[in-house]
Amino acid sequence: MPAKVSLKKNPKRNPLGKVFAGNIGALAVGLKYFFDPNRITLLYPHEYIKLNKGYRGFIVLIKEKCISCSSCARICPAAAMRMLSIKVYNEKLKKYMIKKYPVINYNRCIFCGLCVDVCPTEALYHVPYHDIVYENMNDMILSLEDFQKEPENIEFKEGIPVKYYFDESRGLVKTPYMEELEKQGEKEEKNQKVEGEGEKGAG
């Protein structure tokens, strides 16, 4: 025997009570947030999220480490990497040789980071930021010279780096990253001082 099909009836409610409870509840929540706002907006150009070190941002090539194995171009799932053949003067053999170097096309790149992972000599690395404006599509196809430079961090010019977490009652809680930056700055100053003293001692 198949199970009997039965319709479940909703418990009857008093329609007036339903109307009043729903509307007044909604208005109360609205008023609460109106007088005690609780924002989850990041004011982007004025403050930006400080990304961690392992972030897969833009990719930069260190030409000296590259051994022209083309693993990066082969593993690239979006076919964004391409190998360029370039004449290089080899000092050991004292003659010109053709060597291959990768270049990247940011129209296609999906920032998966496989090329960085697969590189046997760690010639590619990520930069921990990802906000760059290009004026046209051609500029997004980098040349070998551009691929070796770290792109400039535009966020860094205007905004404050910020770390954040979500809180149920307070919304987006942001703490400026500046304190940690100051600590780093102190460390660097100390290091410079130590180096300077060392030089003096040596001198």
Added chain:
Amino acid sequence: MNPCYYACYIVYKVIVYDIIFYPPVYQFLIIPGLITAIIVAIFILWFERKAAAYVQMRYGPWEIAPRIGGAIQLLADLTRYAMQEIITPQTVDTLQYLLAPIVMVVLALLPLEAVPLTSVKPYFPIPSGYSLLVAVAFATLSPLFITMMGWASNNKFSITGSVRESFMITSYELISVLGLLTAAAMTRSYDLVKIVNLQMSGKWLGLINPIALFVVFIAVLMSTSGFPFEIPESESELVAGPFTEYSGLLYGLNMGGAYIRRWVFSILITLVFLGGWAPYRPTPGVITGYFIPSLIVSLKAVVIMGIMSFLRSVYGRYRLDQALGIAWEILIPLALLAFGIGLAEAYFGII
């Protein structure tokens, strides 16, 4: 006396007393009229966006002027609308298409010519004997032109929007007229001055008969497509309802037209239910007899507009059938109940 000084004095007197403070001009153009209505519409649009943003965990307009919370954002928007080209598509009925928004805004402002804003007799725009009736009658004119806009636009979105608008007209008009005329039943007169003078003692009709105020409030939201009833120009289904084909300044007129109608209704509500210029007693003289009471009425009306636009942040939109159901099944019985309560209060001498 220096004749030049004398001439200047006469010109000053003519400009101030015979032009600016001439009641039809003053009420149609200056304090509750066009200029104030535009300023209020700008302020209320900003407030609406800001309140919705606060409730929905955002900032709202901010970037254009961070110190004052982006208050001049609407000026920028207005400039953009003014600079846009006014496009008339080939398929529209050109004359109706161009005239309808302008006539709608003018007719929306017309009830202001009927309401007295002071109890001093020389400053009535019309004889105030039947002013409530005349104002209510004028207030029902302008929605017809929204329907006309949709018809003239010759576009399926526009026609759907205008059909919805005409559905809404048939449902809200009865409610608002019944609710506003409850005051006439309570005070046994159509004279707004008499109605306001009766409320001078602190017995505002809105406090004595809150159901009537509630019913009129919802009817006004319905008529001006305020948020729970933003059905004719529902943005996610119909592009902009009857205003789909409009661009530039005409579109700005359309969007402002709803706010101007809401403003006029707010002034009517203020006069009828919230005591008009109540705590203040006008005395003869232009400033004390005309300017200050009209300012008090406007301030009260701005508060009502603020409450109406706050609802945008809380409510979603009703379907057409839900809104019509609310109107015919709940609000009209409530309006009749309010009318009965008003009659009973008048009979037992509470007012």
